[in-house]
Amino acid sequence: MAGEKVAEYERIKASYNAKPNGADYLFLCRSCYAGVVRFRQADGYMSTPCGPHTPIPPASFAARVDEWHRRTKGAEFARLDYRDAISRAKPGDLVYCDPPYTHSQAILYGAQTFRLADLLGVIAECKRRGVYVALSIDGTKRSGDKVCDLPIPNGLFEREVLVNCGRSMLRRLQMSGQTLEGEGVADRLLLTY
Ligand SMILES: C[S@@+](CC[C@H](N)C(=O)[O-])C[C@H]1O[C@@H](n2cnc3c(N)ncnc32)[C@H](O)[C@@H]1O
Structure with a gap:
């Protein structure tokens, strides 16, 4: 089982690194080692290995997303220095x-x-x-x-x-x-x- 988890994690990490996208990124954030998303400085490659923990179940994660959707309503997000x-x-x-x-x-x-x-x-x-x-x-x-x-x-x-x-x-x-x-x-x- 643990082997499958790591293989699936690496598959999604490769998919993200080939073409960064929100769905892969979200999965990696929840399942990578210590939740620490690390990027290589040279080329931006996401390099964190798979975490040893069992990732949050999809249903619990969905409940959190719904809650944060409510809490952040009306907020404006900006990515800047x-x-x-x-x-x-x-x-x-x-x-x-x-x-x-x-x-x-x-x-x-x-x-x-x-x-x-x-x-x-x-x-x-x-x-x-x-x-x-x-x-x-x-x-x-x-x-x-x-x-x-x-x-x-x-x-x-x-x-x-x-x-x-x-x-x-x-x-x-x-x-x-x-x-x-x-x-x-x-x-x-x-x-x-
Ligand atoms: C401790 S984390 C913040 C975590 C966030 N508050 C949360 O709860 O998810 C520090 C953040 O600072 C960001 N950061 C680093 N240099 C920055 C800069 N010059 N301007 C704005 N953000 C920067 C990093 O990308 C990282 O997301």
Whole structure:
């Protein structure tokens, strides 16, 4: 069975890479390793291997799609660089940033050129012109024995809350068979207001 799953995954990945399309992409997102969609920088080839988990059943996935269809009604989606997106915000608007996490995602999401320091500069500019910003970023890992050290300027953020994200998906897969105790993950939510 496991062999069939991998073969089918590779077939759909090859189909996507030959001709990128939404249906294949959706399947790959739900079934690839740790849900981490990784593209080669050189040619954009989707290279993530098949995940060891059993993908979400089609009926459960369909229910989620219906729910998100309801929640996102009226929303406008745009694919553009964060600098362009943020420049559209007006005083009093709220910008939420969920950038690639600096300690674990440098090679993911085509984020090789992303620099957190640049984003922090843009956020400082937002604060100056009255645009509110919420930023989620690496928090504690491994039950809090390491708090990720980030180059955040003093005074940029007024508040910080830790958001419990449950178990780390990557660690869960890496530790298969071992206990999960002590592998909780928290993200930091930093607010300029
Ligand atoms: C942590 S993920 C965001 C996940 C998303 N909030 C979600 O829940 O699915 C970081 C995202 O930043 C995007 N990204 C990287 N560089 C960017 C840039 N310069 N401008 C806009 N987005 C960028 C990546 O493609 C990736 O989708």
